[in-house]
């Protein structure tokens with residue numbers, strides 16, 4: 001694992017290794033596999049940040065009849081939430097009667113998550129499950145609680161494993177936290 005990462009004048013230090021991520025992805029995947037038994041689920045990957053997590057999780061769940069599609073919302077600029085959630089690429093397919101699994105990278109204020117869930121509920125799916133790689137419970141402004149969480153973390157800005165800083169550093173295999181020293 002690299003010691004420190006510098007990007008756009010900010011320094012990040014190692015936080016979660018790829019081995020730890022792998023272990024938690026496998027744990028969440030086995031819970032989902034159990035809960036989705038006998039169903040034909042539709043995974044919805046929330047772009048851009050969740051693309052790596054969703055790819056790993058979807059393969060690890062390993063259900064041949066599961067499908068995946070992609071939606072896109074945006075609320076962040078730089079290292080903080082703007083408080084406004086924009087739908088950039090919505091869902092075009094019909095999800096009525098389906099078992100939907102939303103896959104998100106991180107739940108921070110919970111604004112994106114609660115907006116998505118209430119939006120999708122209007123389309124009458126049979127069920128909605130919300131999976132997130134990371135959850136910052138102390139940042140919640142909505143009381144939204146994800147159904148599956150790989151890691152609960154303090155309210156600090158993190159990057160890597162799909163999570164960006166202004167579009168960069170999504171490639172990092174480990175997760176890094178902003179160095180506040």
Ligand code: 5GP
Pocket residue numbers: 049075076081085104105106107108109110111112113156157158159163164165
């Ligand atoms: P929320 O609507 O819950 O405030 O924010 C959700 C979105 O904000 C996430 O999907 C993610 O794109 C972005 N976000 C929140 N916290 C972080 C963070 O620590 N690092 C990065 N890179 N993005 C974050």
